[in-house]
Amino acid sequence: MxxxxxxxxxxxxxxxxxxxxxxxxxxxxxxxxxxxxxxxxxxxxxxxxxxxxxxxxxxxxxxxxxxxxxxxxxxxxxxxxxxxxxxxxxxxxxxxxxxxxxxxxxxxxPRRLPTNIGGDLAGIYTVRSLADVDAMKVEFVAGRRLVVVGGGYIGLEAAAVAAKLGLDVTVVEMAPRILQRVASPETSDYFRALHKAHGVKILESTGLERILGEHRASGVRLSDGTELAADFIIAGVGIxxxxxxxxxxxxxxxxxxxxxxxxxxxxxxxxxxxxxxxxxxxxxxxxxxxxxxxxxxxxxxxxxxMGANVVYDAQPWFWSDQYECKLQIAGLNVGYDNIVTRGPDGDSVSFWYFLGNTLLAVDAMNDPRAYMVGKRLIENGKSPAKAALQDPLTDMKSLLKA
The missing domain is CATH 3.50.50.60 (FAD/NAD(P)-binding domain)
Incomplete structure (x- = not known):
């Protein structure tokens, strides 16, 4: 055997x-x-x-x-x-x-912050394992100051938890916008507004020059010379x-x-x-x-x-929960050249990524129906008519039959 x-x-x-x-x-x-x-x-x-x-x-x-x-x-x-x-x-x-x-x-x-700028100081955390989160849990006390380095999904999720628990939160992102590597400007705009509505400060196009402190991080110096005090730091700079x-x-x-x-x-x-x-x-x-x-x-x-010789056929899907928003993503948006927006309808909106007229991916915020329809369309190699997609009167299920 x-x-x-x-x-x-x-x-x-x-x-x-x-x-x-x-x-x-x-x-x-x-x-x-x-x-x-x-x-x-x-x-x-x-x-x-x-x-x-x-x-x-x-x-x-x-x-x-x-x-x-x-x-x-x-x-x-x-x-x-x-x-x-x-x-x-x-x-x-x-x-x-x-x-x-x-x-x-x-x-x-997780990538860690470079040691030559103070990345090895105490009070700096990553979010990957049970041990990571157990170690940082004691830091989440209302009124304390948190700096999150990195505006990707992990960093933003940690920022949302901290804001809900009453911390003073600042997100520092080197790129021109949060989520730049993984999402459209429309999705970035949505989550920037969401975090700002919950009191989170977001600094984009802002690099990290130095982590302040001798044995434990006490703040950061940014690329523009600004210094921010911090009781602890979370590094969300990729994996x-x-x-x-x-x-x-x-x-x-x-x-x-x-x-x-x-x-x-x-x-x-x-x-x-x-x-x-x-x-x-x-x-x-x-x-x-x-x-x-x-x-x-x-x-x-x-x-x-076991001998099946089955070719792996990837069907990408992802999700993120931040505050009251559930983001569901179907497909990969690599190579898109235009975006179609459906909504908003209340707190629901979805952004559909196309290459020409070919549907590549969908970001659905509080819109599980848009996510499920988009996922099925992508899996079946189908692309909806953009005008029908944008029309609020269009029944989503009808897109699957078109």
């Missing part, structure tokens, strides 16, 4: 091992994670968990009993030191685990794929662990899925950072380990 080892106990790793058992894999399965908690959801960390609305066990994807009942060995709190592809062994300190097939679901890790083990093992890397269309790496007995993996799609190479991708890609890899 085939022995399978999975390194990385996040969303992708958890989905993969469960799928293997559903598909009837009878050999051993070992899931290795460097955190002590069982696989858990990450999106609520910067929202409900940070707000205190969700306890740790509710974050868990499955309880410990699931893994035991399905014969899945969980090795938590263990850091893999090396992979030996020739002998097919994984090293954890002095321990050795042999494998027939290995899967890397090593996820991603990087977890490729260290793969690189050391000699696997091909291309903006992540390079896989073929089936999820197999440059070694025929090593596979990869999730945030860490880049894969061929639509004539290019993609790497997606989302829950949906982690699950779908991991389950496809599980099928292919």
């Amino acid at each position: 085939t022995d399978i080892v999975v390194i990385g106990a996040g969303q992708a790793g958890a989905a993969l091992v469960a799928k293997l058992r559903v598909l009837g894999h009878e050999g051993s399965i070992t899931l290795i994670g460097d955190e002590t908690a069982p696989p858990y959801q990450r999106p609520p960390l910067s929202k409900a968990y940070l707000l205190g609305e969700m306890d740790e066990e509710r974050l868990w994807l499955r309880g410990h009993d699931f893994y035991a009942e399905h014969g899945i060995t969980l090795k938590l709190g263990h850091k893999v030191s090396a992979i030996e592809p020739i002998t097919r062994k994984v090293m954890i300190g002095n321990d050795v685990i042999s494998y027939d097939e290995l899967v890397l679901t090593t996820g991603s890790y 990087l794929p977890g490729t260290g083990l793969a690189e050391a093992a000699g696997l091909a890397i291309d903006n992540g662990i390079k896989t073929d269309e089936f999820g197999r790496t440059s070694d025929p007995h090593i596979w990869s899925a999730g945030d860490c993996a880049s894969f061929p799609h639509k004539g290019g190479r993609w790497r997606l950072e989302s829950v949906g991708n982690a699950i779908h890609q991991a389950e496809t890899v599980a099928e292919n380990i």
Whole structure:
């Protein structure tokens, strides 16, 4: 029987091992994670968990009993030191685990602020793991001052939680607008106005020159010379794929662990899925950072380990919760050249990304119907008529029939 080892106990790793058992894999399965908690959801960390609305066990994807009942060995709190592809062994300190097939679901890790500007001072946090959020929770006290460096979704979600808890919040973004890397100017404008309405100060086109303080951060000096006092700082400046083990093992890397269309790496007995993996799609190479991708890609890899030879067909979708707004995103907006706006209708509005007349993606704010219709259109390769889309009298479901 085939022995399978999975390194990385996040969303992708958890989905993969469960799928293997559903598909009837009878050999051993070992899931290795460097955190002590069982696989858990990450999106609520910067929202409900940070707000205190969700306890740790509710974050868990499955309880410990699931893994035991399905014969899945969980090795938590263990850091893999090396992979030996020739002998097919994984090293954890002095321990050795042999494998027939290995899967890397090593996820991603947050960029940190440079040490040469004070990025190693105490009182600076990232939002990626349970430990990260547990460490910063004590800082969220009404009246304290928070500077968020980075105006992406993670930074804005943390800013929203802090504002709801009564902190004085400033977001510093180097680019000309928040969300510039991932969203249209229309979406940026929407969330800028939303945050300002909740008292958050947003400074765009503003770089970070220095973090102030001797042992602990006490503020920041900005590129224009302005100094802001801060009781603590959150760095939301992006994430990087977890490729260290793969690189050391000699696997091909291309903006992540390079896989073929089936999820197999440059070694025929090593596979990869999730945030860490880049894969061929639509004539290019993609790497997606989302829950949906982690699950779908991991389950496809599980099928292919079992011999299915299924090509991974990515269907990107994302979401973000900020204050009373639920943003849902379908598709990828890369290469768009025009935007169609539907709404607003009350607090609902959606922005539709087109390349010419071809629909690429949709950002739907408090508009689940627009999201679902847009998602189905994109998945089916259909594009709605722009005039019908803009007409408030158009029934959304009719767009699916056109």
